[in-house]
Amino acid sequence: MNNTPLRIEQYATVLFNTNLNPRGIPDSVTRAIKENIETISMYPDIYYSKLKTAVAEYVGEPLDNIIMGNGSTDLLKLFGALLMPKKAMIVYPGPMEYARVLNDYSAEVVFYELKDENEFILDVNDFVSQLTSDMDMVIISNPNNPTSKKISLEDMKTLAGACKERGIFLVVDEMYIEFVENYKEITAIQLIDEFDNVAVMRSVSKFFAVPGLRFGYAVMNNPEFKEIIERITTKNNIASLTALAITNMFKDTEYINESISTIHTERSLVYLAMSTSRSIHLYKPDANFMLVKLLKDDITSAEVAKHCSQRGVIIRKCDDIKGLSNKYIRFCFMNPKQNDLMVNTILEIV
Amino acid sequence: MNNTPLRIEQYATVLFNTNLNPRGIPDSVTRAIKENIETISMYPDIYYSKLKTAVAEYVGEPLDNIIMGNGSTDLLKLFGALLMPKKAMIVYPGPMEYARVLNDYSAEVVFYELKDENEFILDVNDFVSQLTSDMDMVIISNPNNPTSKKISLEDMKTLAGACKERGIFLVVDEMYIEFVENYKEITAIQLIDEFDNVAVMRSVSKFFAVPGLRFGYAVMNNPEFKEIIERITTKNNIASLTALAITNMFKDTEYINESISTIHTERSLVYLAMSTSRSIHLYKPDANFMLVKLLKDDITSAEVAKHCSQRGVIIRKCDDIKGLSNKYIRFCFMNPKQNDLMVNTILEIV
Known part of the structure; x- marks a missing residue:
């Protein structure tokens, strides 16, 4: 766990579950x-x-x-x-x-x-x-x-x-x-x-x-x-x-334009990076977050979320959402390095 | 107007009409x-x-x-x-x-x-x-x-x-x-x-x-x-x-206690200072402001308010309040020097 090269900072927690713009407050x-x-x-x-x-x-x-x-x-x-x-x-x-x-x-x-x-x-x-x-x-x-x-x-x-x-x-x-x-x-x-x-x-x-x-x-x-x-x-x-x-x-047009641009890029990159995995299904995202289905029988969203949280990656398990189940997770797009860590952490376990 | 000795500061405006604590934001x-x-x-x-x-x-x-x-x-x-x-x-x-x-x-x-x-x-x-x-x-x-x-x-x-x-x-x-x-x-x-x-x-x-x-x-x-x-x-x-x-x-008990103490003192002092005038009637105040009736036939609250505002003293004329008339004014108690100016300015004209 400690030798993951992409880990940004020991114990740093990144909220991929809030769907907030990663730029933060303007x-x-x-x-x-x-x-x-x-x-x-x-x-x-x-x-x-x-x-x-x-x-x-x-x-x-x-x-x-x-x-x-x-x-x-x-x-x-x-x-x-x-x-x-x-x-x-x-x-x-x-x-x-x-x-x-x-x-x-x-x-x-x-x-x-x-x-x-x-x-x-x-x-x-x-x-x-x-x-x-x-x-x-x-x-x-x-x-x-x-x-x-x-x-x-x-x-x-x-x-x-x-x-x-x-x-x-x-x-x-x-x-x-x-x-x-x-x-x-x-x-x-x-x-x-x-x-x-x-x-x-x-x-x-x-x-x-x-x-x-x-x-x-x-x-x-x-x-x-x-x-x-x-x-x-x-x-x-x-x-x-x-x-x-x-x-x-x-x-604040600078904030607005740069935010839009960041999210567009990160959405494409995360989608591409994860689409190589055969053990998950991606619902192609239009917003700043993505819904993902776990395809393997022996893994639940709670297990994925727990694994991620140990790396400071907080994602949303969707078992309490009507129409979904313990086979779905959701996460938003944050900053490039954070997204790299998130993608790797999820792919490690699914 | 410019030789009024108690004038705090040229053009400084003090709001005696808002009933706010003069200490301001804690x-x-x-x-x-x-x-x-x-x-x-x-x-x-x-x-x-x-x-x-x-x-x-x-x-x-x-x-x-x-x-x-x-x-x-x-x-x-x-x-x-x-x-x-x-x-x-x-x-x-x-x-x-x-x-x-x-x-x-x-x-x-x-x-x-x-x-x-x-x-x-x-x-x-x-x-x-x-x-x-x-x-x-x-x-x-x-x-x-x-x-x-x-x-x-x-x-x-x-x-x-x-x-x-x-x-x-x-x-x-x-x-x-x-x-x-x-x-x-x-x-x-x-x-x-x-x-x-x-x-x-x-x-x-x-x-x-x-x-x-x-x-x-x-x-x-x-x-x-x-x-x-x-x-x-x-x-x-x-x-x-x-x-x-x-x-x-x-x-913030310091703010609370000092505010209470200031207002109690200022209420007593302003009331005392104005009670010497025979041309106004004071309704003895329980809060941080006082209602006053103008007793002379030839003066209105608008005239008093205008005179006061020329000295930066903004008071409330009460002609739009049901049950009152253009014979009533209201003002709150501010800081000692400001109150001195206010009392003097009102007494000058009533």
């Missing part, structure tokens, strides 16, 4: 917070003009289409309170938080299975055929977690239209969208003007590596709903340092 | 944030164990009785969502935010007038005689703003009991409580074990001078309501830096 943000701590002695601007403008410019939408909240779950709860869904559909394997939030609103949750034999890629026509007009809400993530599969703009448009016809509100969770190649071409934000039943939810937690800030935003173009949201949400719930941090990070 | 907090910025790269502990323990210790209550949110308005909205009040009573003059939040929940708002001839002190028996069992909610602040009048524990107990009998939930807003002399003897937190229809709401904005942090907490002992709150609130909505800051500030 320097621009650390600096802005350090230099402006005294802003906590002032009430935030109740309209959050600067913050909202920064978000609007980042997504290329008018200010009126932006909704902001304390993290994605907060926004999801907001949509729950807005729609009070009686019946909702989500896909699995997928983010486990959706069902929890829907349960909080006593909604009946209908599950749609993404098929392993189809590489967990959404078959939009089959999915649409399962939609019924007694449903109020569909929540879907693009790209999906833990499968790391994106949905094309065309498929999303089909879905949005089918939902609209049946009076279903569609929430698209784009928490990992910036990691997808040419993501601006697939974001569902492009659909909101045509479909007032679509809201796109975004987070800064993963791409900007700042989950501690608790900030999320959503984009939609539905004046009626926006009026209700205005009424039911707390006006000044975002801390002034958070507002400042977000305003700065959205303008 | 140094312990500034330091903690600066040294721990990297915590924003981690998800906050979903149970906020350290934070909740610090709050619980600060108020002397078990963890289970603590509710936390993004500022007082957020908590008020939470109680609104919890109770969905059809009819609620508030007093005036009082905080203007209550009616706005109640309107958001489409509650009928009944107003109870605090009488000027009674020095705006609450006559609890008269107030209680106005309560009817079709009411769901009473919101009252202790001490009250803008009157700066406290409610005794005995009176609050009478009120809590009367509410309980009529099935009314009582929210006591103690945003300014730490500024009241021997505040631990009057806090309604002492009543929650006896009255499960009472919630006490607190803020850190005013006493710790950190409104930008957006943190508020409430204390109540009602297992049924707490279960609903667990379900409808977002779990991890408090930013990690905010959690860290609050945890530190509640343990």
Whole structure:
């Protein structure tokens, strides 16, 4: 164990299970917070003009289409309170938080299975055929977690239209969208003007590596709903340092571009390096993480995870995720040297 | 104007209208944030164990009785969502935010007038005689703003009991409580074990001078309501830096004790200094601010505020507050020299 040449540092632990951008907190943000701590002695601007403008410019939408909240779950709860869904559909394997939030609103949750034999890629026509007009809400993530599969703009448009016809509100969770190649071409934000039943939810937690800030935003173009949201949400719930941090990070194009470039490269390299093994199956990743199936009968995800953790490589075993089992692991792409260690450590044991 | 000897500094502006502790942000907090910025790269502990323990210790209550949110308005909205009040009573003059939040929940708002001839002190028996069992909610602040009048524990107990009998939930807003002399003897937190229809709401904005942090907490002992709150609130909505800051500030006994001592002294001195004037009436303050009535026919609060602002003294004219008029001003107590300037500037013109 100690003679592995690629081991970066004795006992150094690298979190391949959090799906955070390996660049870490943007320097621009650390600096802005350090230099402006005294802003906590002032009430935030109740309209959050600067913050909202920064978000609007980042997504290329008018200010009126932006909704902001304390993290994605907060926004999801907001949509729950807005729609009070009686019946909702989500896909699995997928983010486990959706069902929890829907349960909080006593909604009946209908599950749609993404098929392993189809590489967990959404078959939009089959999915649409399962939609019924007694449903109020569909929540879907693009790209999906833990499968790391994106949905094309065309498929999303089909879905949005089918939902609209049946009076279903569609929430698209784009928490990992910036990691997808040419993501601006697939974001569902492009659909909101045509479909007032679509809201796109975004987070800064993963791409900007700042989950501690608790900030999320959503984009939609539905004046009626926006009026209700205005009424039911707390006006000044975002801390002034958070507002400042977000305003700065959205303008940090160097961080944004270099992060995208790093992830694209590392995704390709890790995929290539691991595709030589016959004892695992790789689901080709679109996001900053990859799902892998263990093909040998005599090995479990717990064993792989344990072996990895002894080298400081913390991966996600997926046995608690609906639709997966103790034969699946997931890990994100970190920095080059860390990825080398991760790939070698996994290949050693599988 | 330029030869006023007490003028601290040319053009220096002092905000006597925000009711913030003049000590400003605790140094312990500034330091903690600066040294721990990297915590924003981690998800906050979903149970906020350290934070909740610090709050619980600060108020002397078990963890289970603590509710936390993004500022007082957020908590008020939470109680609104919890109770969905059809009819609620508030007093005036009082905080203007209550009616706005109640309107958001489409509650009928009944107003109870605090009488000027009674020095705006609450006559609890008269107030209680106005309560009817079709009411769901009473919101009252202790001490009250803008009157700066406290409610005794005995009176609050009478009120809590009367509410309980009529099935009314009582929210006591103690945003300014730490500024009241021997505040631990009057806090309604002492009543929650006896009255499960009472919630006490607190803020850190005013006493710790950190409104930008957006943190508020409430204390109540009602297992049924707490279960609903667990379900409808977002779990991890408090930013990690905010959690860290609050945890530190509640343990900063030096800041707490010195702030209390400063405000007590300044309140007495300002009151004494201004009580010599026959052209104003002082409502004896219990909090860190004072309401004053202008007695001369030919002067308005706008004129006084304008004169003051030319010396950098920003006070609150109260013409937009229900129950008051353009004959009332309000200001808080700042540091000794600043207060000297403020007193002199006001006395010059009234």
